[in-house]
Amino acid sequence: MKLLDTLHRWTGGLIGLVLALLGLSGTILLYEHLWIGFPGTSDPLRGDLTTVAATTERLMATPGAQGIIYADERFGLHQLRLGKEAGAYASQSGDIVTRWASQWERPELWIFDFHHHLFAGDSGEWVIGIAGLCGLFFVISGAILWWRTRRTFQFRLWPKRMSRPSIVWQHRDLGILVAPLLLISIVTGTMMIFRPFALGVVAPFGPVAETAKALDPPKYKGGPLAEKPDYTTMLTEARRRFPDAEFRILSLPRGPGDPISLRMKQPAEWLPNGRTTLAFDAATGEVLGARDALKLAPGAQAFNMAFPIHASKVGGWTWRTVLTISGLSLTLLGSLTVWTFWFRRPKQVKRPAKKALAPA
Structure with a gap:
């Protein structure tokens, strides 16, 4: 259990910021259709x-x-x-409303590029995919580690104090509450990047080879x-x-x-x-x-449902609210994890050296 705790903390300290930024950018993209304010x-x-x-x-x-x-x-x-x-x-009549020469002129485009590629193309996708697998590990290992202290559970949206013990306490109890939502967001997001992972997830719906063939255009x-x-x-x-x-x-x-x-x-x-x-x-x-x-093939149809679930393209405002909670929770958990790991690490207690006994 100590080894699992160490892996959970170190992996969070190294990849937590990436997950936090993905959670924040993903939450913003849920509402992009509302803040693009052009006529039409x-x-x-x-x-x-x-x-x-x-x-x-x-x-x-x-x-x-x-x-x-x-x-x-x-x-x-x-x-x-x-x-x-x-x-x-x-417009739907064919009139140009606005133009851009680069994605940097449109916030919704560069935020989308960051969320999907980290501004780094295929290399960025690999980083995001690895972060997704790490996030999956966090959810599972966090639930296992929480079970030992389940009797002390308290609902906290924000740490009682900005001290390391309070942040760790809030991280543990908030994490277990949003774990199912994080699991959905992370699994569906990782499915779109790592095809072998996706094929494993949809394997119950049909033969993997049949699904893989159906997904190839x-x-x-x-x-x-x-x-x-x-x-x-x-x-x-x-x-x-x-x-x-x-x-x-x-x-x-x-x-x-x-x-x-x-x-x-x-x-x-x-x-x-x-x-x-x-x-x-x-x-x-x-x-x-x-x-x-x-x-x-049924497996391919199941795979095609991953993005709509991940990006709230189904379920209306109810599901969008659920994913907003998931994204903001991931942002909070990831950022505070990095902060406590690198800047609020427990101080080493210096023990006084024992004096050697004088020879008789």
């Missing part, structure tokens, strides 16, 4: 084919346009991708991108195949021979941008393939 953010969704097709043709004619993230019921503006970091928000090859792709025809075909689905993301080819991709969201899907996809030949606009997310 609260407009009702206009998802009819005529409106979406006309707007798509207009926006994709913008120089440098690479794709569109379509408006949804929570956020009434389209996001136009104009390059690696450049972009714009546009199909590959298609087509011709070079046409000078003026017929987006209206593509969207019309997509709506014919999936009449109840919303248009979510349109993406131009990333490389030669790659298709134009369209993601849609069917009503039964939890994932906000859906996993129902169509691939169109970039040269002719013909359908190369389509994938119905509701017909994927």
